[in-house]
Amino acid sequence: MNVILKAQKQNVKQAVANLITERKDGVLAAFIVDMFCTNIIDIAREFSVPAFLFFTSGVAFLGLNLHIHTLFERDNVDSTQLHQLTELAIPSFANSVPTKYLPSSVLHKEYESFFMSYAKGLKNADGIIVNSFEELESYAIHSFCSHPGLAGLPIYPVGPILNPEPKTKGAVDSDDIIKWLDDQLLPR
Template identity: 70%
Template sequence: MKKAQLVFIPFPGLSHLVSTLELAKLLINHDNRLQITVLLIHFSCSKETDVYIKSLPISDSLNFINLPECYVPPNTNPRAFFDALIEAQKPNVRQAVSDLITGEQHGPLAAFIVDMFCTTMIDIAKEFSVPTLVFLTSGVACLGVNFHIHTLRERDNIDPTQLLQQTEFAIPTFANLVPSYSLPSSVLGKEWESLFMSFVRGLKNADGLIINSFEELESYAVHSFSSHPELVGLPIIYPVGPILTPETKSKSIVEPDDIIKWLDDQPPSSVVFFCFGTSGSFDEDQVKEIAHAIENSGARFVWSLRKPQLKGAMAVPSDYSLSDLSLVLPEGFLDRTRGVGRVIGWASQTQILAHPSTGGFVSYCGWNSILESIHFGVPIATWPIYAEQQSNAFQLVIELKMAVEIALDYKVEFKGGP
């Protein structure tokens, strides 16, 4: 009997891609009647993503197709770059799926599962008369933020200028009023309006929403989708988490094995882990201030410190060289803290959070990181940076009372990047 075919279309950002492929593995392990083909989108600044893809094992049930790179004009607004990139891939996706279903060895096409930022591919799924499920790498409460603001704009005709004047919002997926500073710039800002409205319309067009969360964590938000009038009638949600990110090989100024060996020598729950994600970075002045605070605290630490991308560049932060690191940190910092801490680049986050010596996590509050920290039982101090991270921090500190705040309102304008 031929296996039913699922077509996965992940967003090319590393954290999205990894979570999507973990979902694919879970589905295959759950039902051996499925065969999954992942259509991989590439772009010029996806080196870390490409390295990860090359490390993946190929099996009879999980296959990969590399889509041709598409040209996006260099003067494209950074905010619109990825929408343009995904839209440009539609002909390639159509051709790849056509080739897939005409192959004699393949079974019937059952569905598309696409990333939350790839909902334009619903059009292609309809051409093949199959349903589309959207995979969200953020939480249920955050999904409610998007739907609520979309409703205010579309149903109540409230424009972004009026929204910006509000100080708090009654959002169905939150028990508490949510301050405006906790909402992403993309849901309130005029410059994001067309992209945001298109994004939420894409979610509403889905046949179902697969969410990397679980009811025990977000019970209030999950129940609101079946009880609140504003949310009833929207696509059904499927909380399937926690889907955790596996350990990844990394190249850093300090080798991962060296960090684990160093952690092995530290007392239990004594080390604070500072990590701000794939796209999180700080300017030189702020790096120095953070370093002073860490040193003055006297705490043991591991600090994943990344170099900001060049202004205007469509790229993720990179790792500092050792020589650059000594310039950006206060003079003598590395020598003075050698006995109590380590500064690294790209971090194997799950390895560090899983280690018994790790006792705290200063986190940017990306959703995957939150799930990993909860899974490994490491307390979080919130330091959100951009996107939905302020909403996540508010949820952790105020709604769930599962974290302490360093800041809830710190925000850096996201200018585009994977």
């Protein structure tokens, strides 16, 4: 997957440059980047605008990813050592998590390099827009203010983002999405 994402960086850069040149009624204010496309943050930096990630999972899961990345990077823990633990204390979870329930991306050695690249990219964002809200994940949201390992990364809970009445099962009207995105452009 990393190869595909890296191959698209130049295309994204060119598309943004074309938009800036062609659009007279808007200004590039920021990048909103999908949670798996963190390598695009580099392009936002080239255009001197902030880059925010859109994290479609909840705040607790975001905290889990960031914490495990810190364990791997700072404490030299790896996936094989996680298997030796029965539970893991994670700052964004009120209770310890049994390690057998951790995502496969952190439990299997073959996914470790992808996970490390992915989680490092999360930490490179100027902020993270999360599909959640305080009443649902108050403990996890407050952990981003109180825990030293999480406090430096701004999160913006904006959820729940869902469509309770889809037009047809599984179908998305891309015209509606493009219109909404176009409506977000700021006038000069």
